[in-house]
Amino acid sequence: MSDAIIKVENLSKRFGEHEVLKKIDFEIKKGEVICIIGSSGSGKSTLLRCINHLERPTAGEILFHDVAVKNTGHALSEYRAKVGMVFQSFNLFNNMTVFDNCMSGTRKVLHLEKEECKSRAINHLKQVGMAPYIHAKPAQLSGGQKQRVAIARALCMNPEVLLFDEPTSALDPEMVGEVLNVMKKLAGEGLTMIIVTHEMEFAKNVSTRTIFMDDGYVVEDDAPQNLFTNPKNPRTREFLKRYMEG
Amino acid sequence: MEKLTIILAAATPGADSGSIEWAAFIAQKYANMFLNATWTTLYVAVLGTIFGFVLGFLVGVINTIKTHPEDFILKRIFVKVLRAVVVVYVEVFRDTPMIVQGMVIFFGLRQSGVEIAPAVAGILITVLNTGAYMGETVRAGINSVDRGQEEGALAMGMSHIGAMCSIILPQAFRNVIPEMGNTFVNNLKMTSVLNVIGVSELFLIAKTAGGSYYKYYESYLVIAAIYFVLCFVFNRLFGLLERKLEGKSDYVLATEYLDND
Numbered sequence: 071m072s073d074a075i076i077k078v079e080n081l082s083k084r085f086g087e088h089e090v091l092k093k094i095d096f097e098i099k100k101g102e103v104i105c106i107i108g109s110s111g112s113g114k115s116t117l118l119r120c121i122n123h124l125e126r127p128t129a130g131e132i133l134f135h136d137v138a139v140k141n142t143g144h145a146l147s148e149y150r151a152k153v154g155m156v157f158q159s160f161n162l163f164n165n166m167t168v169f170d171n172c173m174s175g176t177r178k179v180l181h182l183e184k185e186e187c188k189s190r191a192i193n194h195l196k197q198v199g200m201a202p203y204i205h206a207k208p209a210q211l212s213g214g215q216k217q218r219v220a221i222a223r224a225l226c227m228n229p230e231v232l233l234f235d236e237p238t239s240a241l242d243p244e245m246v247g248e249v250l251n252v253m254k255k256l257a258g259e260g261l262t263m264i265i266v267t268h269e270m271e272f273a274k275n276v277s278t279r280t281i282f283m284d285d286g287y288v289v290e291d292d293a294p295q296n297l298f299t300n301p302k303n304p305r306t307r308e309f310l311k312r313y314m315e316g
Numbered sequence: 317m318e319k320l321t322i323i324l325a326a327a328t329p330g331a332d333s334g335s336i337e338w339a340a341f342i343a344q345k346y347a348n349m350f351l352n353a354t355w356t357t358l359y360v361a362v363l364g365t366i367f368g369f370v371l372g373f374l375v376g377v378i379n380t381i382k383t384h385p386e387d388f389i390l391k392r393i394f395v396k397v398l399r400a401v402v403v404v405y406v407e408v409f410r411d412t413p414m415i416v417q418g419m420v421i422f423f424g425l426r427q428s429g430v431e432i433a434p435a436v437a438g439i440l441i442t443v444l445n446t447g448a449y450m451g452e453t454v455r456a457g458i459n460s461v462d463r464g465q466e467e468g469a470l471a472m473g474m475s476h477i478g479a480m481c482s483i484i485l486p487q488a489f490r491n492v493i494p495e496m497g498n499t500f501v502n503n504l505k506m507t508s509v510l511n512v513i514g515v516s517e518l519f520l521i522a523k524t525a526g527g528s529y530y531k532y533y534e535s536y537l538v539i540a541a542i543y544f545v546l547c548f549v550f551n552r553l554f555g556l557l558e559r560k561l562e563g564k565s566d567y568v569l570a571t572e573y574l575d576n577d
Contacts, residue, residue, distance in 0.1 A: 122471055126384070142387050151473030161468030165486040167567075175472040178482060192573070201573030210567055220468075227472060 074099055074133075075231055075262060076121060076153070081130035083116055090116045092286040094130070098231065098264060103257045105273035105294070106266045108283035109309060114266040115158075117283070118235050121264070122153050151179050154224035158236040160216040162208040162223070168195070169204035172223045180227065187226070194222040198252045214245030218252055225256075232256070234265040270313055274298045282306045339534040346525040353521035354542055360435060360517060361504045364442025368503075369496060371443060372450020376488075377480055378402050379455045402451070409448035415509040417441055422513040438515040442503055453495045457488035490561055497554030501547045508543075518542060 074097035083091040090113045098104055106114045119125040121132055123139065123146060132139045139149050162171050172191035176182045182190075195201040198218040208216055217237055224232055234253070238246040250272050257263065257276050267273055273280050273294060280297045282290040282305075290297055290306045301307045329337045343350065378399060383392045409417065421444075422437045432440075461484050469479035511520035518539040526535030 124467055124471060142384060147473040147475060149473075150471055155471035157464060157468065157471075159462075159464050161462075161464040161471075163465060163468065163483050164462075165483065165490075174469075174482070175474075178478060179473040196573065202570045203567075204570045204573070206567040207563070224472070 075135065076264075077133040077136070078117075078121065079131045079133060081117070081120060081132070082128045083113075083120055083125060084128045090286055091120065091127075094288055096281065096288060096291060098262060100230075100262055101260050102262055102279060103277045104264045104279045104281060105277035106264065106281045106283060107268070107270065107273055107309075108289075112283045113286045114283050115235050118155075118233050118264065118266050121233060122150055122155055124155075147179065151175070151227055152230045154227055154229035154232040156217070156220050156224055156232065156234045156237050158239050160208070160213070160220045160240075162216055162220055164208050166207075167204065168200065168206050168208070168211075168219050171208070171219060172226050175223065175227045190226045190228075191222070194225040195219070197225065197255075198222045199248075212245060213241045214248045217241065217245075217249045221249075221252055221256075231262045231264065234263060234267070236266050236268065238267070238269060270298070270310075282309065284309065335534050335537070338529070338531050339537045342525055342529065342531060342535050343538045346521070349521050349525060350518070350538065350542065353516060353518045353539075354546070356435060356515065357504065357507050357517040358546070360438045360442060360507050360510065360515065361500065364439045364507075365446055365496075365500045365503045367439070367443040368446020368499075369450055371447030373454050373485070375402050375406060375447055375451030376454025376458055377485070379451065380458050380480075381476065405444075406448045406451050409444055414441065414445050414506055415512055417445065418510055418513050434510070434514040434516075437513055438507065438510040438517070441510065442507065445506075446499060446503060450492075450496075450499060453492050453499075454488060457492040457495075458484055460491050461487045493554070493558050493561065497551065497558070500554070501550055504546055504550065505543060 077097040078094050081091055081094040082089065094117060096104075106117065108114050116125055120127050123132070123141060126141060134149055134153070140146055162168075163174060166174065169191055172195060173187040176187040176190055177184070192201060192204075195204065198221055200215060200218050200222060203211065203215065203219070208219070211219065221232075221237075237253070238249050241249065246269070250269060253263070253265070254272075254276050265273075265277070275294075277294050280290075280292065280294040281288055282297060282301075282303070284305050290301060290303050292302075296302075297306065298310065301310060329341050333341075379402065381395055381399075383395050418437070418441050421441055422432070422434070425432050425437070458480075465483050465487065466476075466479050469483050470476070474482075507515070507517050508519035510517055511523065514520070522535045522539040523532075525538075526532040529535075
Protein backbone atom coordinates (compact mmCIF):
# COMPACT_ATOMS: atom_id res chain seq x y z
CA MET A 71 0.00 0.00 0.00
CA SER A 72 1.30 3.42 -0.90
CA ASP A 73 -0.29 6.59 0.37
CA ALA A 74 -0.85 7.97 -3.12
CA ILE A 75 -4.46 8.75 -4.07
CA ILE A 76 -3.77 8.64 -7.79
CA LYS A 77 -0.79 7.00 -9.37
CA VAL A 78 -0.05 7.32 -13.07
CA GLU A 79 2.07 4.45 -14.34
CA ASN A 80 3.81 4.28 -17.67
CA LEU A 81 1.00 6.24 -19.33
CA SER A 82 1.10 6.73 -23.10
CA LYS A 83 -1.44 8.26 -25.39
CA ARG A 84 -1.36 8.48 -29.15
CA PHE A 85 -3.76 10.11 -31.54
CA GLY A 86 -3.08 8.17 -34.72
CA GLU A 87 0.62 8.50 -35.48
CA HIS A 88 1.05 11.36 -33.08
CA GLU A 89 2.28 10.38 -29.63
CA VAL A 90 1.03 13.00 -27.20
CA LEU A 91 2.06 11.39 -23.93
CA LYS A 92 5.20 9.30 -23.56
CA LYS A 93 5.53 6.97 -20.58
CA ILE A 94 4.34 9.32 -17.89
CA ASP A 95 4.88 8.37 -14.24
CA PHE A 96 3.79 10.42 -11.28
CA GLU A 97 1.60 10.25 -8.23
CA ILE A 98 -0.38 12.58 -6.02
CA LYS A 99 -0.80 12.25 -2.27
CA LYS A 100 -3.54 13.63 -0.08
CA GLY A 101 -3.28 17.38 0.44
CA GLU A 102 -0.89 17.98 -2.43
CA VAL A 103 -1.50 20.75 -4.94
CA ILE A 104 0.24 19.89 -8.18
CA CYS A 105 0.51 22.47 -10.93
CA ILE A 106 1.36 21.20 -14.39
CA ILE A 107 2.99 23.79 -16.62
CA GLY A 108 4.40 23.70 -20.13
CA SER A 109 3.85 25.21 -23.54
CA SER A 110 0.73 24.53 -25.61
CA GLY A 111 0.77 21.09 -27.18
CA SER A 112 3.07 19.60 -24.56
CA GLY A 113 0.37 17.14 -23.45
CA LYS A 114 -0.71 18.75 -20.16
CA SER A 115 -4.43 18.74 -20.86
CA THR A 116 -4.33 15.30 -22.43
CA LEU A 117 -2.66 13.97 -19.29
CA LEU A 118 -5.40 15.47 -17.13
CA ARG A 119 -8.13 14.10 -19.40
CA CYS A 120 -6.49 10.67 -19.30
CA ILE A 121 -6.53 10.74 -15.51
CA ASN A 122 -10.32 10.69 -15.44
CA HIS A 123 -10.57 8.67 -18.64
CA LEU A 124 -12.18 11.32 -20.80
CA GLU A 125 -9.36 10.20 -23.07
CA ARG A 126 -8.52 6.52 -23.07
CA PRO A 127 -4.83 5.88 -22.43
CA THR A 128 -3.15 3.95 -25.22
CA ALA A 129 -0.92 2.17 -22.71
CA GLY A 130 -0.21 2.30 -19.00
CA GLU A 131 -2.46 2.52 -15.97
CA ILE A 132 -4.13 5.01 -13.72
CA LEU A 133 -4.28 3.64 -10.18
CA PHE A 134 -6.76 4.99 -7.66
CA HIS A 135 -5.75 3.94 -4.14
CA ASP A 136 -3.58 1.26 -5.78
CA VAL A 137 -6.42 -0.19 -7.84
CA ALA A 138 -6.32 0.14 -11.62
CA VAL A 139 -9.20 2.25 -12.93
CA LYS A 140 -11.48 0.35 -15.30
CA ASN A 141 -12.33 1.90 -18.62
CA THR A 142 -16.05 1.37 -18.56
CA GLY A 143 -19.25 0.88 -16.65
CA HIS A 144 -20.13 1.40 -13.04
CA ALA A 145 -16.57 1.26 -11.69
CA LEU A 146 -15.59 4.17 -13.93
CA SER A 147 -18.61 6.21 -12.79
CA GLU A 148 -17.75 5.59 -9.16
CA TYR A 149 -14.16 6.67 -9.75
CA ARG A 150 -15.16 9.80 -11.63
CA ALA A 151 -17.55 10.77 -8.85
CA LYS A 152 -14.55 10.89 -6.50
CA VAL A 153 -12.29 12.75 -8.90
CA GLY A 154 -13.82 16.08 -9.83
CA MET A 155 -13.00 18.03 -12.95
CA VAL A 156 -13.14 21.74 -13.77
CA PHE A 157 -12.88 22.58 -17.46
CA GLN A 158 -11.46 25.47 -19.42
CA SER A 159 -14.85 25.98 -21.07
CA PHE A 160 -16.77 25.57 -17.77
CA ASN A 161 -19.21 22.99 -19.18
CA LEU A 162 -22.03 24.10 -16.93
CA PHE A 163 -25.30 22.49 -18.00
CA ASN A 164 -27.04 25.14 -20.08
CA ASN A 165 -30.52 23.76 -19.48
CA MET A 166 -30.26 24.13 -15.71
CA THR A 167 -30.02 26.98 -13.22
CA VAL A 168 -26.91 27.49 -11.10
CA PHE A 169 -28.68 25.71 -8.24
CA ASP A 170 -29.67 22.69 -10.33
CA ASN A 171 -26.19 22.50 -11.79
CA CYS A 172 -24.78 22.18 -8.31
CA MET A 173 -27.33 19.52 -7.36
CA SER A 174 -27.06 17.50 -10.56
CA GLY A 175 -24.20 15.27 -9.43
CA THR A 176 -25.31 14.77 -5.86
CA ARG A 177 -28.84 13.93 -7.00
CA LYS A 178 -28.22 11.87 -10.10
CA VAL A 179 -24.89 10.23 -9.37
CA LEU A 180 -24.63 9.99 -5.59
CA HIS A 181 -28.42 9.75 -5.10
CA LEU A 182 -28.36 11.77 -1.88
CA GLU A 183 -31.39 13.14 -0.06
CA LYS A 184 -32.73 16.33 -1.59
CA GLU A 185 -32.12 18.36 1.57
CA GLU A 186 -28.50 17.22 1.70
CA CYS A 187 -28.00 18.18 -1.96
CA LYS A 188 -29.49 21.61 -1.35
CA SER A 189 -27.38 22.34 1.69
CA ARG A 190 -24.20 21.19 -0.06
CA ALA A 191 -25.02 23.34 -3.07
CA ILE A 192 -25.67 26.44 -0.95
CA ASN A 193 -22.57 25.85 1.16
CA HIS A 194 -20.23 25.52 -1.77
CA LEU A 195 -21.84 28.35 -3.70
CA LYS A 196 -21.28 30.55 -0.65
CA GLN A 197 -17.70 29.36 -0.56
CA VAL A 198 -17.11 30.67 -4.10
CA GLY A 199 -19.29 33.74 -3.58
CA MET A 200 -22.00 32.71 -6.04
CA ALA A 201 -24.91 31.91 -3.70
CA PRO A 202 -26.95 34.99 -4.72
CA TYR A 203 -27.06 33.68 -8.29
CA ILE A 204 -28.76 30.33 -7.64
CA HIS A 205 -31.68 31.21 -9.92
CA ALA A 206 -29.54 32.32 -12.86
CA LYS A 207 -28.89 30.26 -15.97
CA PRO A 208 -25.26 29.82 -17.13
CA ALA A 209 -25.85 32.02 -20.19
CA GLN A 210 -26.62 34.93 -17.85
CA LEU A 211 -23.26 34.79 -16.05
CA SER A 212 -19.81 36.13 -16.84
CA GLY A 213 -16.94 33.73 -17.48
CA GLY A 214 -15.47 34.16 -14.03
CA GLN A 215 -18.85 33.57 -12.42
CA LYS A 216 -19.42 30.47 -14.52
CA GLN A 217 -16.07 29.05 -13.52
CA ARG A 218 -16.75 29.68 -9.84
CA VAL A 219 -20.09 27.88 -10.18
CA ALA A 220 -18.31 25.01 -11.96
CA ILE A 221 -15.91 24.77 -9.03
CA ALA A 222 -18.81 24.76 -6.56
CA ARG A 223 -20.53 22.06 -8.61
CA ALA A 224 -17.41 19.89 -8.45
CA LEU A 225 -17.02 20.51 -4.69
CA CYS A 226 -20.59 19.35 -4.02
CA MET A 227 -19.45 15.81 -4.85
CA ASN A 228 -16.88 15.94 -2.01
CA PRO A 229 -14.14 14.79 -4.37
CA GLU A 230 -10.90 13.31 -3.09
CA VAL A 231 -9.02 15.04 -5.88
CA LEU A 232 -10.07 17.95 -8.04
CA LEU A 233 -8.63 18.30 -11.54
CA PHE A 234 -8.44 21.74 -13.16
CA ASP A 235 -7.91 21.93 -16.92
CA GLU A 236 -6.65 25.47 -17.63
CA PRO A 237 -9.45 26.97 -15.52
CA THR A 238 -8.59 30.58 -16.31
CA SER A 239 -7.48 30.34 -19.94
CA ALA A 240 -10.89 31.23 -21.37
CA LEU A 241 -11.39 34.21 -19.06
CA ASP A 242 -10.97 37.93 -19.57
CA PRO A 243 -7.91 39.15 -17.65
CA GLU A 244 -9.96 40.95 -14.99
CA MET A 245 -11.80 37.74 -14.12
CA VAL A 246 -8.75 35.53 -13.75
CA GLY A 247 -8.10 36.84 -10.24
CA GLU A 248 -11.49 35.92 -8.80
CA VAL A 249 -11.13 32.31 -9.93
CA LEU A 250 -7.51 31.99 -8.78
CA ASN A 251 -8.49 33.39 -5.39
CA VAL A 252 -11.11 30.70 -4.97
CA MET A 253 -8.56 28.04 -5.91
CA LYS A 254 -6.03 29.50 -3.51
CA LYS A 255 -8.61 29.32 -0.74
CA LEU A 256 -9.29 25.67 -1.55
CA ALA A 257 -5.59 24.89 -1.47
CA GLY A 258 -5.42 26.53 1.94
CA GLU A 259 -8.24 24.27 3.14
CA GLY A 260 -6.21 21.21 2.20
CA LEU A 261 -8.07 20.10 -0.93
CA THR A 262 -5.98 17.81 -3.14
CA MET A 263 -5.71 19.32 -6.62
CA ILE A 264 -4.02 18.83 -9.96
CA ILE A 265 -4.02 22.07 -11.92
CA VAL A 266 -2.98 22.52 -15.53
CA THR A 267 -2.25 26.21 -15.85
CA HIS A 268 -0.40 29.00 -17.60
CA GLU A 269 -0.51 31.16 -14.46
CA MET A 270 3.14 30.95 -13.37
CA GLU A 271 2.78 33.19 -10.32
CA PHE A 272 -0.07 31.04 -9.07
CA ALA A 273 1.90 27.82 -9.66
CA LYS A 274 4.88 29.25 -7.89
CA ASN A 275 2.97 30.48 -4.84
CA VAL A 276 0.21 27.93 -4.38
CA SER A 277 1.41 24.54 -5.60
CA THR A 278 3.21 22.12 -3.33
CA ARG A 279 4.76 20.50 -6.39
CA THR A 280 5.18 21.71 -9.93
CA ILE A 281 5.51 19.50 -12.98
CA PHE A 282 6.99 20.83 -16.19
CA MET A 283 5.95 18.97 -19.33
CA ASP A 284 7.45 19.24 -22.77
CA ASP A 285 6.76 17.22 -25.91
CA GLY A 286 4.79 14.55 -24.05
CA TYR A 287 7.37 13.97 -21.33
CA VAL A 288 7.43 14.95 -17.68
CA VAL A 289 10.69 16.88 -17.83
CA GLU A 290 10.85 18.10 -14.27
CA ASP A 291 8.82 17.33 -11.15
CA ASP A 292 9.89 19.30 -8.11
CA ALA A 293 8.91 21.71 -5.37
CA PRO A 294 8.02 25.08 -6.93
CA GLN A 295 10.76 26.96 -5.10
CA ASN A 296 13.32 24.65 -6.77
CA LEU A 297 11.68 24.44 -10.18
CA PHE A 298 11.10 28.15 -10.59
CA THR A 299 14.30 29.49 -9.09
CA ASN A 300 16.74 26.73 -9.91
CA PRO A 301 15.47 24.50 -12.73
CA LYS A 302 17.69 21.50 -13.39
CA ASN A 303 16.72 20.81 -16.97
CA PRO A 304 17.77 23.21 -19.74
CA ARG A 305 14.33 22.90 -21.38
CA THR A 306 12.63 24.02 -18.18
CA ARG A 307 15.04 26.91 -17.94
CA GLU A 308 14.35 27.98 -21.50
CA PHE A 309 10.59 27.74 -21.05
CA LEU A 310 10.59 29.76 -17.84
CA LYS A 311 12.88 32.35 -19.35
CA ARG A 312 10.53 32.81 -22.30
CA TYR A 313 7.58 33.07 -19.94
CA MET A 314 9.09 35.55 -17.55
CA GLU A 315 10.22 37.78 -20.39
CA GLY A 316 6.88 37.53 -22.24
CA MET B 317 -91.48 33.84 -46.22
CA GLU B 318 -89.60 35.41 -49.09
CA LYS B 319 -86.36 35.28 -47.03
CA LEU B 320 -86.73 31.54 -46.40
CA THR B 321 -87.07 30.74 -50.09
CA ILE B 322 -83.82 32.59 -50.78
CA ILE B 323 -81.98 30.53 -48.17
CA LEU B 324 -83.53 27.31 -49.48
CA ALA B 325 -82.57 28.33 -52.97
CA ALA B 326 -78.98 28.84 -51.80
CA ALA B 327 -79.03 25.46 -50.11
CA THR B 328 -80.01 23.55 -53.25
CA PRO B 329 -78.05 25.04 -56.09
CA GLY B 330 -79.39 24.70 -59.59
CA ALA B 331 -77.64 24.09 -62.86
CA ASP B 332 -76.60 27.72 -63.21
CA SER B 333 -75.22 28.07 -59.66
CA GLY B 334 -71.57 29.04 -59.15
CA SER B 335 -68.83 26.99 -57.55
CA ILE B 336 -68.90 28.95 -54.30
CA GLU B 337 -72.58 28.16 -53.84
CA TRP B 338 -71.94 24.49 -54.54
CA ALA B 339 -69.04 24.42 -52.14
CA ALA B 340 -71.19 26.04 -49.45
CA PHE B 341 -73.96 23.59 -50.18
CA ILE B 342 -71.69 20.55 -49.97
CA ALA B 343 -70.07 21.85 -46.81
CA GLN B 344 -73.50 22.24 -45.23
CA LYS B 345 -75.01 19.03 -46.44
CA TYR B 346 -72.05 16.91 -45.36
CA ALA B 347 -71.12 19.05 -42.36
CA ASN B 348 -71.17 16.05 -40.01
CA MET B 349 -69.03 13.94 -42.28
CA PHE B 350 -66.52 16.73 -42.72
CA LEU B 351 -66.38 17.30 -38.99
CA ASN B 352 -65.81 13.63 -38.28
CA ALA B 353 -63.19 13.50 -41.02
CA THR B 354 -61.44 16.55 -39.55
CA TRP B 355 -61.42 14.78 -36.21
CA THR B 356 -60.00 11.61 -37.79
CA THR B 357 -57.34 13.60 -39.64
CA LEU B 358 -56.41 15.34 -36.42
CA TYR B 359 -56.10 12.31 -34.22
CA VAL B 360 -54.25 10.24 -36.79
CA ALA B 361 -51.82 13.12 -37.26
CA VAL B 362 -51.50 13.91 -33.54
CA LEU B 363 -51.06 10.32 -32.34
CA GLY B 364 -48.89 9.45 -35.33
CA THR B 365 -46.68 12.45 -34.71
CA ILE B 366 -46.37 12.02 -30.95
CA PHE B 367 -45.41 8.34 -31.12
CA GLY B 368 -43.33 9.13 -34.19
CA PHE B 369 -41.37 11.67 -32.16
CA VAL B 370 -40.81 9.12 -29.40
CA LEU B 371 -39.57 6.64 -32.01
CA GLY B 372 -37.47 9.37 -33.62
CA PHE B 373 -35.82 10.24 -30.31
CA LEU B 374 -35.10 6.56 -29.74
CA VAL B 375 -33.54 6.28 -33.20
CA GLY B 376 -31.55 9.47 -32.66
CA VAL B 377 -30.22 8.29 -29.30
CA ILE B 378 -29.33 4.82 -30.61
CA ASN B 379 -27.37 6.50 -33.39
CA THR B 380 -25.21 8.31 -30.83
CA ILE B 381 -24.34 5.31 -28.60
CA LYS B 382 -20.66 4.56 -28.80
CA THR B 383 -19.09 1.25 -27.91
CA HIS B 384 -15.55 0.66 -26.83
CA PRO B 385 -13.40 -2.41 -27.25
CA GLU B 386 -13.27 -2.70 -23.46
CA ASP B 387 -17.04 -3.05 -23.15
CA PHE B 388 -18.69 -6.35 -22.36
CA ILE B 389 -18.96 -8.42 -25.56
CA LEU B 390 -22.75 -8.97 -25.35
CA LYS B 391 -23.28 -5.24 -24.97
CA ARG B 392 -21.22 -4.58 -28.07
CA ILE B 393 -23.12 -7.18 -30.10
CA PHE B 394 -26.45 -5.86 -28.83
CA VAL B 395 -25.57 -2.29 -29.78
CA LYS B 396 -24.34 -3.39 -33.23
CA VAL B 397 -27.55 -5.30 -33.96
CA LEU B 398 -29.66 -2.41 -32.69
CA ARG B 399 -27.83 0.05 -34.91
CA ALA B 400 -28.15 -2.21 -37.94
CA VAL B 401 -31.90 -2.49 -37.40
CA VAL B 402 -32.16 1.29 -37.08
CA VAL B 403 -30.14 1.93 -40.24
CA VAL B 404 -32.28 -0.44 -42.31
CA TYR B 405 -35.50 0.97 -40.90
CA VAL B 406 -34.55 4.60 -41.54
CA GLU B 407 -33.36 3.89 -45.09
CA VAL B 408 -36.44 1.85 -46.06
CA PHE B 409 -38.90 4.46 -44.83
CA ARG B 410 -37.04 7.46 -46.20
CA ASP B 411 -36.59 5.87 -49.60
CA THR B 412 -40.20 4.82 -50.28
CA PRO B 413 -43.31 6.99 -50.64
CA MET B 414 -45.74 7.03 -47.72
CA ILE B 415 -48.64 6.09 -49.97
CA VAL B 416 -46.83 2.90 -51.00
CA GLN B 417 -45.82 2.15 -47.40
CA GLY B 418 -49.51 2.43 -46.51
CA MET B 419 -50.53 -0.12 -49.12
CA VAL B 420 -47.72 -2.56 -48.34
CA ILE B 421 -48.26 -2.46 -44.58
CA PHE B 422 -52.06 -2.52 -44.63
CA PHE B 423 -52.50 -5.24 -47.24
CA GLY B 424 -49.41 -7.09 -46.06
CA LEU B 425 -50.91 -7.35 -42.58
CA ARG B 426 -54.24 -8.45 -44.04
CA GLN B 427 -52.64 -11.19 -46.11
CA SER B 428 -50.85 -12.54 -43.09
CA GLY B 429 -54.18 -12.68 -41.29
CA VAL B 430 -53.89 -9.59 -39.09
CA GLU B 431 -57.12 -7.61 -39.26
CA ILE B 432 -56.33 -4.03 -38.40
CA ALA B 433 -58.65 -1.04 -38.52
CA PRO B 434 -57.70 1.46 -41.25
CA ALA B 435 -57.32 4.27 -38.72
CA VAL B 436 -54.95 2.19 -36.60
CA ALA B 437 -52.95 1.26 -39.68
CA GLY B 438 -52.91 4.94 -40.62
CA ILE B 439 -51.47 5.89 -37.24
CA LEU B 440 -48.89 3.09 -37.48
CA ILE B 441 -47.75 4.27 -40.91
CA THR B 442 -47.52 7.88 -39.75
CA VAL B 443 -45.51 6.80 -36.68
CA LEU B 444 -43.03 4.77 -38.74
CA ASN B 445 -42.66 7.53 -41.30
CA THR B 446 -42.23 10.29 -38.73
CA GLY B 447 -39.78 8.19 -36.72
CA ALA B 448 -37.52 7.68 -39.72
CA TYR B 449 -37.34 11.40 -40.47
CA MET B 450 -37.22 12.59 -36.86
CA GLY B 451 -34.36 10.20 -36.14
CA GLU B 452 -32.12 12.23 -38.41
CA THR B 453 -33.41 15.52 -37.02
CA VAL B 454 -32.82 14.38 -33.44
CA ARG B 455 -29.32 13.18 -34.31
CA ALA B 456 -28.55 16.62 -35.74
CA GLY B 457 -30.12 18.21 -32.66
CA ILE B 458 -27.96 16.09 -30.36
CA ASN B 459 -24.83 16.88 -32.36
CA SER B 460 -25.55 20.58 -32.15
CA VAL B 461 -25.31 20.43 -28.35
CA ASP B 462 -21.77 21.39 -27.32
CA ARG B 463 -19.58 18.34 -26.69
CA GLY B 464 -18.49 19.85 -23.38
CA GLN B 465 -21.98 19.35 -21.97
CA GLU B 466 -21.59 15.59 -22.11
CA GLU B 467 -17.99 15.74 -20.89
CA GLY B 468 -19.11 17.76 -17.89
CA ALA B 469 -21.69 15.08 -17.10
CA LEU B 470 -19.36 12.14 -17.67
CA ALA B 471 -16.63 13.75 -15.58
CA MET B 472 -18.96 13.81 -12.55
CA GLY B 473 -19.77 10.13 -12.96
CA MET B 474 -22.93 10.13 -15.06
CA SER B 475 -23.43 7.40 -17.64
CA HIS B 476 -23.93 8.17 -21.33
CA ILE B 477 -27.64 7.45 -21.00
CA GLY B 478 -27.90 9.54 -17.83
CA ALA B 479 -26.19 12.47 -19.54
CA MET B 480 -28.49 12.03 -22.53
CA CYS B 481 -31.68 12.10 -20.50
CA SER B 482 -30.96 14.95 -18.13
CA ILE B 483 -28.60 17.19 -20.10
CA ILE B 484 -28.28 16.51 -23.83
CA LEU B 485 -31.84 15.63 -24.83
CA PRO B 486 -33.50 18.58 -23.07
CA GLN B 487 -31.17 20.88 -25.03
CA ALA B 488 -31.51 18.89 -28.26
CA PHE B 489 -35.28 18.97 -27.81
CA ARG B 490 -35.29 22.76 -27.83
CA ASN B 491 -33.14 22.75 -30.93
CA VAL B 492 -35.54 20.53 -32.85
CA ILE B 493 -38.84 22.16 -31.88
CA PRO B 494 -39.11 24.18 -35.11
CA GLU B 495 -38.57 20.98 -37.08
CA MET B 496 -41.11 19.15 -34.92
CA GLY B 497 -43.66 21.82 -35.78
CA ASN B 498 -42.90 21.38 -39.46
CA THR B 499 -43.20 17.61 -39.21
CA PHE B 500 -46.53 17.78 -37.44
CA VAL B 501 -48.06 20.17 -39.97
CA ASN B 502 -46.65 18.03 -42.73
CA ASN B 503 -48.26 14.97 -41.15
CA LEU B 504 -51.61 16.77 -41.01
CA LYS B 505 -51.43 17.09 -44.78
CA MET B 506 -49.87 13.70 -45.42
CA THR B 507 -52.76 11.87 -43.73
CA SER B 508 -54.60 12.57 -47.00
CA VAL B 509 -52.71 9.72 -48.68
CA LEU B 510 -54.21 7.34 -46.14
CA ASN B 511 -57.46 7.43 -48.13
CA VAL B 512 -55.98 4.60 -50.20
CA ILE B 513 -56.31 2.22 -47.27
CA GLY B 514 -59.75 3.53 -46.38
CA VAL B 515 -59.06 5.80 -43.43
CA SER B 516 -62.08 8.11 -43.40
CA GLU B 517 -60.06 11.29 -43.18
CA LEU B 518 -60.77 14.52 -45.07
CA PHE B 519 -59.58 13.41 -48.51
CA LEU B 520 -61.69 10.26 -48.58
CA ILE B 521 -64.76 12.17 -47.40
CA ALA B 522 -64.25 14.87 -50.01
CA LYS B 523 -64.06 12.18 -52.67
CA THR B 524 -67.29 10.62 -51.39
CA ALA B 525 -69.13 13.92 -50.99
CA GLY B 526 -68.00 15.24 -54.34
CA GLY B 527 -68.97 11.99 -56.04
CA SER B 528 -72.62 12.16 -55.14
CA TYR B 529 -73.11 15.43 -57.10
CA TYR B 530 -70.16 15.18 -59.51
CA LYS B 531 -68.84 18.36 -57.86
CA TYR B 532 -65.27 17.32 -57.12
CA TYR B 533 -63.73 20.76 -57.48
CA GLU B 534 -66.12 22.28 -54.96
CA SER B 535 -65.80 19.38 -52.57
CA TYR B 536 -62.00 19.53 -52.53
CA LEU B 537 -62.23 23.30 -52.15
CA VAL B 538 -64.01 22.67 -48.84
CA ILE B 539 -61.28 20.42 -47.47
CA ALA B 540 -58.57 22.72 -48.82
CA ALA B 541 -60.07 25.40 -46.58
CA ILE B 542 -60.20 23.00 -43.63
CA TYR B 543 -56.55 21.88 -44.13
CA PHE B 544 -55.50 25.50 -44.42
CA VAL B 545 -57.18 26.52 -41.17
CA LEU B 546 -55.77 23.51 -39.30
CA CYS B 547 -52.22 24.06 -40.51
CA PHE B 548 -52.38 27.81 -40.02
CA VAL B 549 -53.53 27.43 -36.43
CA PHE B 550 -50.91 24.80 -35.57
CA ASN B 551 -48.10 26.77 -37.18
CA ARG B 552 -48.99 29.70 -34.95
CA LEU B 553 -49.25 27.47 -31.87
CA PHE B 554 -45.78 26.04 -32.47
CA GLY B 555 -44.38 29.53 -32.94
CA LEU B 556 -45.88 30.46 -29.57
CA LEU B 557 -44.45 27.34 -27.90
CA GLU B 558 -41.02 28.12 -29.28
CA ARG B 559 -41.07 31.60 -27.84
CA LYS B 560 -42.38 30.29 -24.53
CA LEU B 561 -39.48 27.82 -24.27
CA GLU B 562 -36.89 30.49 -24.82
CA GLY B 563 -37.44 31.29 -21.18
CA LYS B 564 -37.03 34.45 -19.20
CA SER B 565 -34.12 36.68 -20.06
CA ASP B 566 -33.58 37.85 -16.48
CA TYR B 567 -33.32 36.14 -13.11
CA VAL B 568 -34.06 36.95 -9.51
CA LEU B 569 -31.06 37.61 -7.30
CA ALA B 570 -31.30 35.50 -4.16
CA THR B 571 -30.81 38.46 -1.83
CA GLU B 572 -30.92 36.26 1.27
CA TYR B 573 -27.39 35.10 0.33
CA LEU B 574 -26.05 38.48 -0.71
CA ASP B 575 -23.67 39.17 2.18
CA ASN B 576 -22.76 35.70 3.25
CA ASP B 577 -19.13 35.49 2.35
